[in-house]
Amino acid sequence: MVEYGGAAKPTPAMTPNRIRARKGGEPIVCLTAYDFPTARRLDPLVDLLLVGDSMANVVYGFDTTHGVTLDMMIAHGGAVARAAAHACVVVDLPFGWYQESREQAMRSAVRVIRETGCAAVKLEGGREMAETIAFLVERGIPVMGHVGLKPQMIRSMGGFRTQGKTPGEAEAVIEDTRAVDAAGAFAIVIEGTVEEVAAEATRVAAAPTIGIGASASCDGQVLVTPDMAGLTVGHVPRFVKRYAELGEALERAAADYAEEVRQRRFPGDGQVVRLAKP
Ligand SMILES: Nc1nc(=O)c2c([nH]1)NC[C@@H]1CN(c3ccc(C(=O)N[C@@H](CCC(=O)O)C(=O)O)cc3)CN21
Ligand SMILES: CC(C)C(=O)C(=O)O
Numbered sequence: 001m002v003e004y005g006g007a008a009k010p011t012p013a014m015t016p017n018r019i020r021a022r023k024g025g026e027p028i029v030c031l032t033a034y035d036f037p038t039a040r041r042l043d044p045l046v047d048l049l050l051v052g053d054s055m056a057n058v059v060y061g062f063d064t065t066h067g068v069t070l071d072m073m074i075a076h077g078g079a080v081a082r083a084a085a086h087a088c089v090v091v092d093l094p095f096g097w098y099q100e101s102r103e104q105a106m107r108s109a110v111r112v113i114r115e116t117g118c119a120a121v122k123l124e125g126g127r128e129m130a131e132t133i134a135f136l137v138e139r140g141i142p143v144m145g146h147v148g149l150k151p152q153m154i155r156s157m158g159g160f161r162t163q164g165k166t167p168g169e170a171e172a173v174i175e176d177t178r179a180v181d182a183a184g185a186f187a188i189v190i191e192g193t194v195e196e197v198a199a200e201a202t203r204v205a206a207a208p209t210i211g212i213g214a215s216a217s218c219d220g221q222v223l224v225t226p227d228m229a230g231l232t233v234g235h236v237p238r239f240v241k242r243y244a245e246l247g248e249a250l251e252r253a254a255a256d257y258a259e260e261v262r263q264r265r266f267p268g269d270g271q272v273v274r275l276a277k278p
């Protein structure tokens with residue numbers, strides 16, 4: 001087992017307790033990050049950096065989030081944690097590394113915390129995960145919940161569909177939120193639900209809610225950074241707003257470079273070392 005290396009780093013300003021204290025106050029700003037340079041640039045701008053298992057889709061090109069392992073989450077979580085001086089870094093526990101038992105969840109969370117230096121873990125689930133969340137929280141692991149649309153459940157849900165459109169489904173999302181809140185989660189991601197349900201879940205939870213595809217009635221928002229920055233390859237969910245077209249900027253840079261190499265204009269005077277004239 002490898003512990004996170006490097007010099008002792010001060011705890012970032014935004015801790016799980018500070019995030020929790022923002023309930024009902026200034027909205028919590030969260031983006032995903034998976035690598036060091038991106039996390040360095042986002043760190044001063046956001047409250048929370050999430051190393052999401054969406055990494056499976058946007059970094060590794062898998063169809064579902066089931067493609068990532070605990071070791072992969074730890075490798076990328078460490079890179080993000082090393083970059084963060086301000087934001088609270090939260091790492092997703094991936095599919096298969098916590099559902100079996102609360103002991104399995106504890107072992108996985110301890111590895112993530114020790115080997116990355118992050119502040120907290122996130123896991124998907126409602127009432128069925130409440131006992132696991134309480135077990136971790138009571139033993140010193142800050143936990144973020146994730147209710148509503150749960151991408152790790154794709155195989156049993158048969159695709160991604162907005163949750164809470166029927167009265168029964170709405171009640172299920174609210175009850176899941178209550179259970180995760182009572183279990184001690186310091187914040188709760190609410191994904192893919194209708195505004196009325198997000199507003200009610202936010203009202204009943206003592207912990208702040210962080211929405212994605214869940215309206216502005218939450219205590220904060222999260223988006224997948226490559227989606228909002230225009231870097232995602234393939235389908236981008238409907239709830240995403242694009243704030244930049246970094247994919248197009250990267251294509252232009254690569255095309256300019258290719259052109260200059262082919263014309264022998266790169267490397268130019270600025271990039272070349274020559275012998276001094278005698
Ligand atoms: N690139 C990316 N962005 C995400 O937000 C994201 C991931 N990947 N991977 C992990 C989960 C999965 N998420 C997703 C992925 C797809 C849809 C989606 O395609 N939704 C459809 C239909 C929704 C409906 O009919 O209710 C959409 O067009 O938005 C939603 C959430 C959110 N997360
Ligand atoms: C979409 C967010 C909440 C997430 O869980 C992820 O990026 O994996």
Ligand SMILES: [Mg+2]
Nearest residue numbers: 052053054092
């Ligand atoms: Mg996730």
